[in-house]
Amino acid sequence: MHISEGVLxxxxxxxxxxxxxxxTTVGLKRLDYDKVPRAGILSAAFFVASLIHVPVGPSSVxxxxxGIVGLLLGWGAFPALLVALILQALxxxxxxxxxxxxxxxxxxxxxxxxxxxxxxxxxGATRKAFAAAFACGFLAVFFSALLAALSLIGxxxxxxxxxxxxxxxxxxxxIIEGIVTAFCVAFLKKVQPGMFARPGMTDPVRGEKGGGx
Amino acid sequence: xxxxxxxxxxxKFRVARMRRVGPVGFVLLLxxxxxxxxxxxxxxxxxxNVFAWVQGKRVHVQAxxxxxxxxxxxxxxVYDSKGALVTxxxxxxxxxxxxxxxHKEPLRVxxxxxxxxxxxxxxxxxxxxxEPETPASHSPGGASTDTSPVPGKSSPEAVxxxxxxxxxxxxxxxxxxxxxxxxxxxxxxxxxSVPEILGGIGYIIGLVGLATYLRYRxxxxxxxxx
Numbered sequence: 001m002h003i004s005e006g007v008l009x010x011x012x013x014x015x016x017x018x019x020x021x022x023x024t025t026v027g028l029k030r031l032d033y034d035k036v037p038r039a040g041i042l043s044a045a046f047f048v049a050s051l052i053h054v055p056v057g058p059s060s061v062x063x064x065x066x067g068i069v070g071l072l073l074g075w076g077a078f079p080a081l082l083v084a085l086i087l088q089a090l091x092x093x094x095x096x097x098x099x100x101x102x103x104x105x106x107x108x109x110x111x112x113x114x115x116x117x118x119x120x121x122x123x124g125a126t127r128k129a130f131a132a133a134f135a136c137g138f139l140a141v142f143f144s145a146l147l148a149a150l151s152l153i154g155x156x157x158x159x160x161x162x163x164x165x166x167x168x169x170x171x172x173x174x175i176i177e178g179i180v181t182a183f184c185v186a187f188l189k190k191v192q193p194g195m196f197a198r199p200g201m202t203d204p205v206r207g208e209k210g211g212g213x
Numbered sequence: 214x215x216x217x218x219x220x221x222x223x224x225k226f227r228v229a230r231m232r233r234v235g236p237v238g239f240v241l242l243l244x245x246x247x248x249x250x251x252x253x254x255x256x257x258x259x260x261x262n263v264f265a266w267v268q269g270k271r272v273h274v275q276a277x278x279x280x281x282x283x284x285x286x287x288x289x290x291v292y293d294s295k296g297a298l299v300t301x302x303x304x305x306x307x308x309x310x311x312x313x314x315x316h317k318e319p320l321r322v323x324x325x326x327x328x329x330x331x332x333x334x335x336x337x338x339x340x341x342x343x344e345p346e347t348p349a350s351h352s353p354g355g356a357s358t359d360t361s362p363v364p365g366k367s368s369p370e371a372v373x374x375x376x377x378x379x380x381x382x383x384x385x386x387x388x389x390x391x392x393x394x395x396x397x398x399x400x401x402x403x404x405x406s407v408p409e410i411l412g413g414i415g416y417i418i419g420l421v422g423l424a425t426y427l428r429y430r431x432x433x434x435x436x437x438x439x
Contacts, residue, residue, distance in 0.1 A: 036425065048413075083417060
């Protein structure tokens with residue numbers, strides 16, 4: 001899903017950078033210091049997840065994990081994913097520095113969409129939360145594929161064809177991420193129920209911490 | 214009775230312990246699940262490695278995603294030094310494409326592997342210089358210098374056989390070197406190394422540390438005036 005350097009046109013790159021900068025600013029404002037270690041862990045998980053590949057068809061795709069990052073960080077997903085993407089570009093040559101903005105938006109925007117869609121449902125009953133978490137992991141990748149196809153409109157023209165290609169290629173990843181997200185959420189609900197960022201609540205961690213100890 | 218109480222106590226105890234292990238347990242679970250899935254034979258995408266080499270009068274191009282999966286039906290575009298399109302084509306099932314060499318210009322080979330994946334390789338002038346020359350252009354100069362030390366035996370036939378020899382050697386070398394070229398192309402398809410992965414994680418930990426440092430420094434500053 002990382003878009004290489006030299007593929008996209010200037011306007012797409014610039015608008016990607018602007019959107020990513022805006023998202024990161026919001027993310028940094030909302031991310032208080034207590035959540036920094038968590039953002040770090042999730043950033044590292046995302047960084048490493050890109051090395052785990054699911055071989056499908058002519059191309060091969062890797063895990064993204066942006067669903068769980070969104071659920072746990074909310075808007076903090078933007079800075080966390082930006083850092084991981086910079087490091088992936090530098091160390092693995094995945095994507096590139098000029099496409100950093102576009103790639104950040106492709107990965108982080110779905111994380112926030114899914115967080116606002118499922119952030120509440122995850123707090124519900126176990127079974128409902130499990131289903132919501134699966135949908136969250138699944139749809140985060142789905143939206144990422146759509147955004148990637150959208151950013152390629154200027155270069156590969158046929159949006160429909162590219163998006164069908166990207167979506168079918170990422171179908172196994174969507175399913176795997178849905179399962180991974182669902183199990184992560186089920187586990188965390190048992191272990192640390194206060195860990196989930198709740199849409200509309202600034203800091204879910206503090207209240208839980210004060211009550212728990 | 215005792216058995217019953219024990220049974221009832223066990224889950225409680227477990228939950229209490231898990232609560233304490235929380236964040237660490239989460240990381241463990243995440244990494245464990247990642248390791249489990251990584252059991253799937255991995256082929257890394259997201260970087261397209263392109264390798265091109267000259268063989269005789271043809272240029273061979275090989276394209277693969279990092280990790281070794283070949284780029285099938287990838288679009289190959291070849292540009293000269295001025296950026297003009299020289300030739301265009303698609304890679305076969307093995308991720309290969311070849312085209313005839315016409316000029317001694319440096320070439321830039323770009324492979325578009327679809328869905329935003331792109332890689333390129335530049336062929337320098339040195340790599341191209343000896344190959345496309347025709348035997349005819351070489352023979353007059355070669356004949357005069359080669360034959361001068363042995364003036365008596367020089368004949369057009371000997372010159373021709375020398376030229377033929379040169380071509381034959383070149384052909385044989387091309388044939389012998391082909392496995393090395395493919396080996397070279399494959400060795401360029403390296404996957405991210407452990408130091409790179411650990412380095413990246415290290416940077417992230419460093420950033421977390423930096424943020425924590427800033428926080429406590431700020432707290433310290435706030436505390437001082439009180």
